[in-house]
Amino acid sequence: MRIAVFNTKPYDRRFLSEANAGFGHALHFLEPRLEPATASLAAGHQAVCVFVNDMVDAEVLETLAAGGTRLVALRCAGFNNVDLAAAQRLGIEVVRVPAYSPHAVAEFTLGLLLAVDRKIPRAWARVRENNFALDGLIGRNLHGRTVGVVGTGKIGALVARSLRLGFGCEVLASDLYPDPALEAAGIRYVPRDTLLREAEIISLHCPLTPETHHLIDAAAIAAARDGLVIVNTSRGALIDTGALIEGLKSRKIGAVALDVYEQEADLFFEDLSNEIVSDDQFQRLLTFPNVLITGHQAFLTEEALGAIAETTLRSAADAEAGKMLQNRVDTGRIAASK
Numbered sequence: 001m002r003i004a005v006f007n008t009k010p011y012d013r014r015f016l017s018e019a020n021a022g023f024g025h026a027l028h029f030l031e032p033r034l035e036p037a038t039a040s041l042a043a044g045h046q047a048v049c050v051f052v053n054d055m056v057d058a059e060v061l062e063t064l065a066a067g068g069t070r071l072v073a074l075r076c077a078g079f080n081n082v083d084l085a086a087a088q089r090l091g092i093e094v095v096r097v098p099a100y101s102p103h104a105v106a107e108f109t110l111g112l113l114l115a116v117d118r119k120i121p122r123a124w125a126r127v128r129e130n131n132f133a134l135d136g137l138i139g140r141n142l143h144g145r146t147v148g149v150v151g152t153g154k155i156g157a158l159v160a161r162s163l164r165l166g167f168g169c170e171v172l173a174s175d176l177y178p179d180p181a182l183e184a185a186g187i188r189y190v191p192r193d194t195l196l197r198e199a200e201i202i203s204l205h206c207p208l209t210p211e212t213h214h215l216i217d218a219a220a221i222a223a224a225r226d227g228l229v230i231v232n233t234s235r236g237a238l239i240d241t242g243a244l245i246e247g248l249k250s251r252k253i254g255a256v257a258l259d260v261y262e263q264e265a266d267l268f269f270e271d272l273s274n275e276i277v278s279d280d281q282f283q284r285l286l287t288f289p290n291v292l293i294t295g296h297q298a299f300l301t302e303e304a305l306g307a308i309a310e311t312t313l314r315s316a317a318d319a320e321a322g323k324m325l326q327n328r329v330d331t332g333r334i335a336a337s338k
């Protein structure tokens, strides 16, 4: 199949090319992201392959359809950037990668937590300047602390288990569907309000829905324990950034580690080191010594990238062969994966 692969970075090219040895698609790698101005680049390709920040709205889909494209293959789980009704109207199938490696994200979450809680980035910066003083680097043991895990699906369950069984934390959990296997491991499901009130550390692993939007807001921060540590590797808008900044300024919040950010679409995945970044909230967050931010890289492991490439190219092969598409996006489930 001829596939126009938009928004490609060197790692996308590497993993897709390697996986393609088993499929033999004609991959046309393109640097620009898919948007109205670039959609015509896909003319003559039966499929386009896109990522989280590509724009697959009705206008783009019309151009794709006119150019002969019949498949949109998302190399990610979320599909909130696709106008599914327009795709359906134009006869374009949409496939995604529902799960690639929850371990990648869970392990990165623990890495962020340990790094911010034990002040590892600050220590590293000091040692590079031959400053071996330890003053200001005092951390806390994870062992025995109360951690709240919001959302115990594929990723949250791994984080909760590691914290409970590996580190010996007291783990409180909140989910619409409690997992009996986690309860058997000693993890205690409590109402979300109780979790937000009692946890010393909160790790977010639920999807972004109208119900979870800004679940960490000014009221949640006010009710939380002093010195609260927050880790978010899920979706930026689970946290009200303004309230977070106020919580840090008042010292109510002890530390924050973020791999996702509310306005990340304007920043992440690009090298902006020569630019003036005009997002004042993001710049303010960077000034706190107890805030650690990474640019949405929790998924970025060899295993996850390999699995994403394999699943995406297999879906394209199945579409070409007229087989049933296992990872086809169903319009009725649009809110579930946001």
Ligand code: NAD
Binding pocket: 078, 102, 105, 150, 151, 152, 153, 154, 155, 156, 174, 175, 176, 177, 205, 206, 207, 208, 209, 211, 212, 233, 234, 235, 259, 260, 296, 297, 298, 299, 300, 338
């Ligand atoms: P999942 O669907 O397996 O689990 C999500 C869980 O959240 C489910 O158990 C669901 O019941 C629960 N949930 C839904 N609404 C809830 C609510 N209101 N309160 C509490 N729990 C609720 O998803 P997953 O694969 O574990 O992914 C979790 C999150 O991680 C997603 O938001 C995803 O977008 C994000 N993610 C981030 C990265 C990254 O690189 N940073 C990579 C992959 C996934």
